[in-house]
Ligand code: C2E
């Protein structure tokens with residue numbers, strides 16, 4: 001199932017043991033990519049399991065490189081993180097996603113949440129809160145329509161600083177979701193003290209719903225945990241009707257996955273929205 005995310009285009013995948021010179025050329029190309037405007041965001045709908053309506057979108061970065069063609073984020077985000085290029089790239093993602101969401105609202109589409117992935121390096125960069133404030137001011141997006149996705153690992157690292165930052169985001173009215181939940185090592189005591197809104201069940205557990213590898217038990221436990229902590233819970237990587245009905249049955253709030261739609265360019269995303277009658 002992992003390969004399916006890549007079947008729609010040819011991806012350059014340097015793998016883990018990428019050669020030094022290849023990494024260097026990736027780095028140089030990444031540096032130029034922002035100037036050349038080679039990045040683009042695709043949007044994957046998040047659907048309410050009760051109503052079947054789209055309630056949010058996750059912005060997923062794509063790199064349309066002159067040298068390499070369409071490059072998967074799994075291939076270039078690690079290089080961007082190592083070199084620090086994730087800071088300007090991440091800033092571009094945040095600004096573009098907020099501006100796009102505001103533009104959709106101005107066009108009269110039903111307001112939706114936009115979820116933006118934030119890497120550890122970005123989150124820990126001094127001035128990150130200031131940047132988020134600035135982008136919201138610039139784009140005039142109401143903070144309630146922005147959700148920051150941070151991984152369980154980031155959330156658990158550097159406890160007190162993270163708690164303070166999350167409190168600051170809460171104060172601003174921004175939503176926070178914990179991405180890839182279940183793959184890290186959350187302290188449940190700590191989790192219960194965190195001012196967060198959403199748990200995103202990692203897709204590996206969703207895939208295990210049908211395979212019989214304890215996926216059902218893990219997913220049930222995470223949904224229950226979220227309910228107990230009064231958090232919203234969203235399943236990602238939902239590919240089959242079987243997975244979807246299991247999640248519905250367990251009262252999972254939302255889902256995201258190929259069953260509904262893959263991540264698509266903005267023009268295609270618009271076709272999936274319901275336009276408000278003007
Ligand atoms: P993620 O945040 O866990 O995003 C989910 C990934 O699963 C996406 O891959 C998405 O296209 C894919 N996916 C969605 N539905 C399904 C499904 O039903 N089945 C399967 N097998 N896969 C599905 P993508 O777009 O290749 O992104 C990979 C990772 O790259 C993301 O994982 C995220 O960690 C990172 N990433 C993407 N965009 C950004 C960004 O703007 N900033 C940062 N820092 N990281 C990003």
Ligand code: CA
Nearest residue numbers: 058117149179
């Ligand atoms: Ca994510």
Ligand code: CA
Nearest residue numbers: 179180202236
């Ligand atoms: Ca995820």
Ligand code: CA
Nearest residue numbers: 179180202203
């Ligand atoms: Ca992931």
